Amino acid sequence: MSEPNIIYIEKADRKIIDELKDSGFLLLSNSTNNQIFLIALSIGFRDDIQIPLDSKESFTRVEYLSDIEKTVIYSCAIKHFGTSNILDDKSKIFEYAQESAHYGFGVLANYINHGSIELTQSELIRDLINRYDQVYSEY
Amino acid sequence: MEIRQISLENYRQFRNQKIIFKNCVGNNIHIVIGTNGAGKTNLLNGINWCLYNDEPHLGINSKALPIVNLFTLEETDIGSNCNVCVEICCKTDQGLFTFKRQSLFRKSENNNQVFNINTDFSVITQFENQGTKFYQDDDAQKWLNNFVPLSIREYFFFDGERLDNYFIKETGSKIKDSIFEISQIKLLSNVRYKLDNVIKDLLKEETKNKPDIDEKRKDYEDTQELISDYSFELSEIRDQISKSQQIITECNEYLRGMPDVEVLEANRESLIQKSGKIKNKLLSKKDDYSSFNKDAVIQINSYPGISFTINLIDELHENGKLPPNIDKNFLENMVLSEKCEICGNKLSLSSKSRIFELIEKIKLSSTVSHGLMEIRPSLRNISSSIKDFKNNLRKLSSEMEEIEKERDENQRSIDEINQTLEGFKDKEKIVQKHKDRGLHEQMKEDNLRREGVIQNALEEAKKELKKKKKELDAAINTSGHIEKATMQRIFAENTREVAANIERKLLDEVREKIENTTDKIFKDLVWKKNTFKNVKLSNDYSLSLIHVDGYECLGSCGAAERALFALSLTLAIHKESGFSSPLIIDTPIARISGKNRENFSRVLGEVSVNKQIFLFLTHDEYSSSVNQILNPILCSKHFLISTNNEKETLIEKE
Numbered sequence: 001m002s003e004p005n006i007i008y009i010e011k012a013d014r015k016i017i018d019e020l021k022d023s024g025f026l027l028l029s030n031s032t033n034n035q036i037f038l039i040a041l042s043i044g045f046r047d048d049i050q051i052p053l054d055s056k057e058s059f060t061r062v063e064y065l066s067d068i069e070k071t072v073i074y075s076c077a078i079k080h081f082g083t084s085n086i087l088d089d090k091s092k093i094f095e096y097a098q099e100s101a102h103y104g105f106g107v108l109a110n111y112i113n114h115g116s117i118e119l120t121q122s123e124l125i126r127d128l129i130n131r132y133d134q135v136y137s138e139y
Numbered sequence: 140m141e142i143r144q145i146s147l148e149n150y151r152q153f154r155n156q157k158i159i160f161k162n163c164v165g166n167n168i169h170i171v172i173g174t175n176g177a178g179k180t181n182l183l184n185g186i187n188w189c190l191y192n193d194e195p196h197l198g199i200n201s202k203a204l205p206i207v208n209l210f211t212l213e214e215t216d217i218g219s220n221c222n223v224c225v226e227i228c229c230k231t232d233q234g235l236f237t238f239k240r241q242s243l244f245r246k247s248e249n250n251n252q253v254f255n256i257n258t259d260f261s262v263i264t265q266f267e268n269q270g271t272k273f274y275q276d277d278d279a280q281k282w283l284n285n286f287v288p289l290s291i292r293e294y295f296f297f298d299g300e301r302l303d304n305y306f307i308k309e310t311g312s313k314i315k316d317s318i319f320e321i322s323q324i325k326l327l328s329n330v331r332y333k334l335d336n337v338i339k340d341l342l343k344e345e346t347k348n349k350p351d352i353d354e355k356r357k358d359y360e361d362t363q364e365l366i367s368d369y370s371f372e373l374s375e376i377r378d379q380i381s382k383s384q385q386i387i388t389e390c391n392e393y394l395r396g397m398p399d400v401e402v403l404e405a406n407r408e409s410l411i412q413k414s415g416k417i418k419n420k421l422l423s424k425k426d427d428y429s430s431f432n433k434d435a436v437i438q439i440n441s442y443p444g445i446s447f448t449i450n451l452i453d454e455l456h457e458n459g460k461l462p463p464n465i466d467k468n469f470l471e472n473m474v475l476s477e478k479c480e481i482c483g484n485k486l487s488l489s490s491k492s493r494i495f496e497l498i499e500k501i502k503l504s505s506t507v508s509h510g511l512m513e514i515r516p517s518l519r520n521i522s523s524s525i526k527d528f529k530n531n532l533r534k535l536s537s538e539m540e541e542i543e544k545e546r547d548e549n550q551r552s553i554d555e556i557n558q559t560l561e562g563f564k565d566k567e568k569i570v571q572k573h574k575d576r577g578l579h580e581q582m583k584e585d586n587l588r589r590e591g592v593i594q595n596a597l598e599e600a601k602k603e604l605k606k607k608k609k610e611l612d613a614a615i616n617t618s619g620h621i622e623k624a625t626m627q628r629i630f631a632e633n634t635r636e637v638a639a640n641i642e643r644k645l646l647d648e649v650r651e652k653i654e655n656t657t658d659k660i661f662k663d664l665v666w667k668k669n670t671f672k673n674v675k676l677s678n679d680y681s682l683s684l685i686h687v688d689g690y691e692c693l694g695s696c697g698a699a700e701r702a703l704f705a706l707s708l709t710l711a712i713h714k715e716s717g718f719s720s721p722l723i724i725d726t727p728i729a730r731i732s733g734k735n736r737e738n739f740s741r742v743l744g745e746v747s748v749n750k751q752i753f754l755f756l757t758h759d760e761y762s763s764s765v766n767q768i769l770n771p772i773l774c775s776k777h778f779l780i781s782t783n784n785e786k787e788t789l790i791e792k793e
Contacts, residue, residue: 026436027429035433042440071517072441074510079444084451087510125432125532128439132528135442 003090005063007037008056008098013105023112025121033060034069037097043107044100045076046131051102062094073097140286140719141167141751143235144228149208149221150188151181151201152788158777159792160751162230166772168747170754171790172761173779178788179755182779183725186296189225189240191289192258196298196725205253207244209786212253215246220256229286234266236282287720290320294712299702299726315680317712318649327642334635341628345615352614359607362600369597376590381681383583388683390576392695393569398559400569407556410549417546424542428535435532438525445525449518452511461508470498649715650676656711657682661704664745666738674707682708699735702727703742710746721751728760736760740768747772 009017017036021029028036037059044050065073077086077093086093111120143160147153160169173179181201184194188206205212207221215221224241240260244253262274262282274282287295294317319325339360346353438445455461473479474494477486486494563569615625654676661674661684671692672685684704686692693701713722727743728736743752754769761769770776776793 026433027426028433030426030429031433035437038437039433042437045444046440067514067517068521071514071521072437072445074514075444075448075518076441077444078451079447084448084455084507084511087507121432124436128432128435129529129532132435132439132442132525135439135446136525138443 003062004094005061006058007060007062007065007094008053009037009059010051010053010102010105011055011057013040013102014057016105016109020108020112023117025108025112025117026124034065037101038069038072040101040104040108041073041076041097043104044102045080047103047107048080049103050096050099051106052099053102056098076100140721141230142227142721142753143230144226145182145186146224146226146228147182147185148224149211150185150223150225151204151206151208152178152781152786153181153185153790154208154210154787156788156790158790160753160775163774166744166747167751167774168744168754168769168772169752169775169777170756170761170769170773171777171779172756172758173788174758174781176785177779177781179757179779180298180725182755183296183298183723185225186227186723187292189227189238190283190287191292192240192260205244206242207253212246217246217248220245221253234264234269236262236264236266238262238279238283238286287718288320291317291712291716291718294709294716295718295720296723297725299724299729314676314682314708318646318653318680320716324642324645327638327645331635331638331642334631334638338628338631338635341624341631342611344624345622345628352611355607355611355614359604359611362604362607366597366600366604369593369600373590373593373597376586376593377679380583380586380590381679383579383586385681386579387576387583388691388693390572390579392691392693393572394576395695397563397569399573400560400563400566401573403556403560404566407553407560410553410556414546414549414553417542417549421539421542421546424535424539428539431531431535434524435528438521439528442525445518445521448511448514449522452515452518455508455511461511467498470494474498650680652715653708653711656714657704657708660710661707664703664707664742665700666735666741667700674704697735699731699739702731702739706742706746710750713750719750721753722746723753723755725755726757726760727754728765729757736762737764737768740765744769744772 017033020036021031026039073093074087077096078084080096081092111124114120141160141162143162144157146157148155158171171179171182180196180198181194184196184201187196188194194201194206207215207223211221220243222241222243224239226237226239228235228237238260239262240258242258243256245256246253259275260279262279264272264274264282266272283289319328342356342360346356452461469480473486474491477491478484479486479490560566654674657676658674662668662671665671670687672687672689675683675685677683682693682704683691684693684696693704696704709722713719728739731739743754746752756765778791778793780789780791781787782789
């Protein structure tokens with residue numbers, strides 16, 4: 001099976017990415033596309049929701065992912081599918097990643113479209129601290 | 140003494156004009172009203188020219204023109220003469236006397252150029268039972284000196300500006316000169332000066348033909364000269380100190396409660412620069428904070444996956460389901476070279492077979508195992524960085540807070556400076572005053588040091604003089620009998636001492652009188668009755684006005700109060716000098732505004748009860764409120780009307 005070399009996003013999510021960059025939220029304008037993709041993916045993973053892509057467009061190349069970025073994608077997929085054997089099927093891993101990110105972009109769009117960015121950011125940090133306490137004690 | 144008539148013939152814009160000032164009961168106040176350029180200041184110049192043969196208030200335009208009236212000049216043929224004449228007729232208890240200056244000018248070939256052929260100054264008296272008398276030269280001068288001597292004329296005929304800036308321009312020594320003149324002690328000082336010369340001559344005679352003693356005399360006179368030089372230098376230095384002190388006081392008064400704008404501006408500039416640096420620091424910290432949070436979002440959200448995978452790998456590893464972490468190529472190379480790459484020994488057969496086993500195991504491992512082995516180090520990194528999440532978040536937040544605090548404090552300082560500076564519109568003037576004060580403080584300090592040095596040298600020289608005098612006297616007296624010249628010299632020396640003492644006492648007396656009279660006049664006239672404590676004329680003749688709270692307040696007074704203070708001193712000098720001549724002021728209230736114009740006009744009205752006053756006013760100065768105050772008490776009102784392209788001015792009585 002040939003390994004995928006492109007990561008895709010939902011076409012409509014491109015607009016959300018641009019809005020995220022313009023909004024000043026988490027200073028995403030200074031972030032790489034990979035970083036933004038991983039934030040969205042981690043949200044999909046957190047909520048365990050994946051939404052299939054209707055109309056996809058290429059976003060970044062797999063070879064551009066750093067070791068850490070690959071590690072995050074792989075480990076989320078392993079946990080989701082409950083087995084390390086998923087590493088044998090990279091297409092499935094990236095499909096999972098893309099669908100999780102698609103959901104995550106929707107959540108991020110919600111963040112920036114409701115209320116002030118500063119308040120949303122503070123809320124996000126508070127939520128992050130709570131989640132940290134939770135996951136760190138659980139795992 | 141009152142002025143009754145002024146006649147001007149061919150003097151500047153006055154071709155043939157006469158003003159008659161009638162006799163008055165009560166207030167003796169006369170006003171002349173004219174627009175700018177109509178001739179008010181030239182009327183004042185005309186009076187000065189008649190009396191003192193100069194025109195101290197000549198404007199730039201007038202300076203460029205000949206003294207002869209332009210129309211008269213046009214009508215005069217080249218090479219012909221024209222006459223300029225100003226007469227001032229005064230009335231005293233004895234009768235009338237008239238000052239008359241007449242100059243003959245010849246028109247040169249250069250159009251409108253004239254040159255003076257001759258000038259006559261004369262005084263004509265018309266006293267009861269004495270008929271008409273005519274005086275010229277020194278005799279005429281004597282009459283003038285009885286009217287207003289040149290040295291103090293600026294207290295009698297002046298521009299209103301003088302009232303405004305009197306205390307900036309006048310130094311203690313100038314006031315001292317005026318007091319010297321008023322005290323009429325010129326005679327005494329002349330006596331002292333003449334006695335000095337007599338003593339010198341007598342000493343020369345005493346030591347004639349006695350070379351040893353003559354040497355001592357010369358030595359004594361040299362020391363006297365040295366003392367005189369030191370005294371002169373000391374007086375110059377003190378003058379400079381007094382002037383510096385005056386400027387410092389004025390600056391202090393002006394700057395009371397005002398900031399050092401220059402320093403504040405510099406501070407503000409440096410705070411603004413700092414603000415830029417803080418802003419960049421904060422931006423960079425915010426960047427760090429955001430970057431940290433972005434990573435944290437990814438890591439914390441995916442932590443269940445990270446943790447799950449780490450545990451999975453550990454479990455597989457423990458069960459031996461993962462290949463050892465060895466590079467397959469490394470093992471293959473060892474087998475080919477038959478040499479251990481670690482210890483360098485040749486491989487034994489058993490070692491070789493063990494290596495083959497390992498290579499086989501690796502070959503058999505799945506892409507899954509490889510994938511897991513590949514992500515294992517990153518998983519450990521993420522896991523360990525997540526451990527410090529809270530500490531790192533706290534550290535970054537507090538660093539950011541610190542920078543924000545620094546930014547806010549910096550901004551507060553900028554706001555405070557802005558607020559301080561906002562209230563002061565004339566920032567350049569404040570800066571200049573600070574500079575002036577700094578400069579004069581330095582000058583004063585330098586001069587005080589110099590004063591000390593010269594004072595010491597003077598004291599030493601005086602001691603030396605005494606010693607030399609003793610030696611000289613002793614040498615002169617060795618002959619046993621006192622010669623006639625010696626007796627005369629001793630008498631002259633005693634007389635000089637007496638004259639000097641009287642001179643000192645008189646000066647002190649007049650100074651004290653002027654101080655008291657100025658104080659009384661000022662307090663009588665000033666409209667703020669509870670603001671000022673007293674007037675001080677110090678030993679160095681510098682004037683100060685003391686606020687009821689005890690501080691010097693001349694610099695912080697308004698223009699009207701300063702003018703009133705100058706007027707009070709002027710009137711005190713009038714009174715103590717014994718010269719009852721009139722007071723003529725050109726544009727007296729032009730520099731005073733608002734309500735104080737009325738106050739000052741009222742004061743001038745009050746003064747006119749005891750003194751004849753002439754005010755030359757612009758229409759603007761003679762406003763309706765000033766008119767309401769002055770009109771009921773006026774003796775006469777004249778208007779200057781400019782005609783014929785401003786070449787001629789007519790004087791018309793209302």
